[in-house]
Amino acid sequence: MSRKSSSRRRFLAGIATAGAAAVAGCSALPFGAGEERREAPASLPADAVGPVEWPASPYPVAVPGSLAAAHESRTRELLDDVPTDPDLPNAGVAAAIGDDREQARRRADAEVPDGWPVDVLSAWRRRREDAAEVRGAYRAATGADEGSDLIARRRAVRDDRGALASGLEYRAESPAAAVLAYEPIESLLAECAGHVAPRVTYPDDPVAEPFRAGEAVARVEHARAAISDAAGLREAYLDGRDGATPQWASLVAAADGLRGSVIRTRATVRERTGGEEPFADEDLSGTVAQELVAVSDLRTESAVEDVERAVEADEYATAAVESGVALAEIEAYRRAVAAIRDGEHREVPSESSVRSAADRAGTAVAEAVEGGGPLATRLVRPAVEAVGYVADRIAEGYGSVRRSQAELAYAALYANAVPPAAEFVRERLARGAVGDD
Incomplete structure (x- = not known):
C-alpha cells in the first residue's frame, strides 16, 4: 500500500495546484511551465476541518x-x-x-x-x-x-x-x-x-x-x-491457514473482467453526462462546482489508469482493488455532474459551508465502513486521505475556501459510492470470471 499511498498523496497535491484548472465551462486549460492558477490566500481557521478517523485495518491478520x-x-x-x-x-x-x-x-x-x-x-x-x-x-x-x-x-x-x-x-x-x-x-x-x-x-x-x-x-x-x-x-x-489454496486463476480472470467493466462504465458515464466538457455552455468560473468537476474528472482518469497499469503489471489483487476505486470514482463523477445540473455547489463558499462539507464527508466514510466489510473499508481509503489532506492544507495556511469545499464534497460523493462498488467487485471475484455486464 505504501507505493499507492505515496502516489495518492502526490496526486492530491497535484489537484491542489494545477489540477483544478478548469475555467468558464470547466475547460481544463494547461499552465505554462511552473505556472499555477492564482487564488486568494486561505481564510479558514486551522481547525475548520479535522481529519477523519481511520477505520480498522482491512488487512485480514494482525501485522507483526x-x-x-x-x-x-x-x-x-x-x-x-x-x-x-x-x-x-x-x-x-x-x-x-x-x-x-x-x-x-x-x-x-x-x-x-x-x-x-x-x-x-x-x-x-x-x-x-x-x-x-x-x-x-x-x-x-x-x-x-x-x-x-x-x-x-x-x-x-x-x-x-x-x-x-x-x-x-x-x-x-x-x-x-x-x-x-x-x-x-x-x-x-x-x-x-x-x-x-x-x-x-x-x-x-x-x-x-x-x-x-x-x-x-x-x-x-x-x-x-x-x-x-x-x-x-x-x-x-x-500462518496456520491449512485450508488456503491458490487463487491465481480466479484473480487473473476477475481482474481482466473488472478492467473491462471499468472501461465500459467510464465510456457510458461520459456519454450520458455530456462528454469531456459536460458544462461547456455554462460559466462556472469562481464556483465550487467548477472545482468539483475538475477534481472529479482528474480522479476518474487517474483511477482508470491505475487499473490498466495493475493489470499490465500482472498485479491482480491490486487490479481488483483499483477497479473498485475506479468504479466508485466514476460514480462520484456522475453524481457530481448531476448535482451541479440540479443547481447544487453554485453558492459562495464560507467557513460554515466548509465545516458542513467536512461533516458530510466524515459521515459518508463512517456509513461506507459500517456493515460494508473489509473490502469497502479498503476502498474508502481515498476519501479518508482526501479529507486528511484538506485538513493539513488548511492547518498549514494553504488552499482556498472554494477548493477545500470542493474536495470535501467530492470525498463525500466518493465514499457514498463505495458500498455498491465493493459489492460489484465481490460478486465478480466470487464468479472468478466476468461475462457481459
Whole structure:
C-alpha cells in the first residue's frame, strides 16, 4: 500500500495546484511551465476541518510488530555509525552530513502519522532509507568504497524478490480474501523493484561524490526493507491457514473482467453526462462546482489508469482493488455532474459551508465502513486521505475556501459510492470470471 499511498498523496497535491484548472465551462486549460492558477490566500481557521478517523485495518491478520521493530532497530543502528560532528577533510561535506544525520534522527524519533499498520511499516521504510543515505554518504566521504558490496547486496535483494514473486500463487480461502491479503504484498514487490533497479549508480570516486554514493546505498536498503516486509506479511497471513489454496486463476480472470467493466462504465458515464466538457455552455468560473468537476474528472482518469497499469503489471489483487476505486470514482463523477445540473455547489463558499462539507464527508466514510466489510473499508481509503489532506492544507495556511469545499464534497460523493462498488467487485471475484455486464 505504501507505493499507492505515496502516489495518492502526490496526486492530491497535484489537484491542489494545477489540477483544478478548469475555467468558464470547466475547460481544463494547461499552465505554462511552473505556472499555477492564482487564488486568494486561505481564510479558514486551522481547525475548520479535522481529519477523519481511520477505520480498522482491512488487512485480514494482525501485522507483526516485529517488522516495524526491525526497521527501527536498523534505522538507529545506521545512524549510530555516523558521528554527530563528522571529522572529514571537507568541512562543507562534514557539515551537510551532520545536518542530514540530525534530520534523520528527528524523523526517527517522531510519531508515526495516522493510518493502518501497513502505513506504519511504510513510514519506517522511509526512515530507514534516510538513515542509510546518511551512513552511505559518511562512509564514502571517509574513503570507504562500498561499490562491490552494493552490487552483491542488490543482487541478493533481486533474487529474494524474484523467489517471492514467482511463488506468490495468491493462496487464500477465497478470491476476495486473496485480494485483501496480497494487494499490500504486490505493492511491496513493486516498491522493491523500483528501488533495487540501479537508477542511481555508485560513483567510481565516492570521496568526490559522497551524496550520490549515499543515495545509491539508500535505494538498496529501501529495497531490502520492502522485500522483508512483503515476506513478513505473506508469512503472517499464511500462518496456520491449512485450508488456503491458490487463487491465481480466479484473480487473473476477475481482474481482466473488472478492467473491462471499468472501461465500459467510464465510456457510458461520459456519454450520458455530456462528454469531456459536460458544462461547456455554462460559466462556472469562481464556483465550487467548477472545482468539483475538475477534481472529479482528474480522479476518474487517474483511477482508470491505475487499473490498466495493475493489470499490465500482472498485479491482480491490486487490479481488483483499483477497479473498485475506479468504479466508485466514476460514480462520484456522475453524481457530481448531476448535482451541479440540479443547481447544487453554485453558492459562495464560507467557513460554515466548509465545516458542513467536512461533516458530510466524515459521515459518508463512517456509513461506507459500517456493515460494508473489509473490502469497502479498503476502498474508502481515498476519501479518508482526501479529507486528511484538506485538513493539513488548511492547518498549514494553504488552499482556498472554494477548493477545500470542493474536495470535501467530492470525498463525500466518493465514499457514498463505495458500498455498491465493493459489492460489484465481490460478486465478480466470487464468479472468478466476468461475462457481459
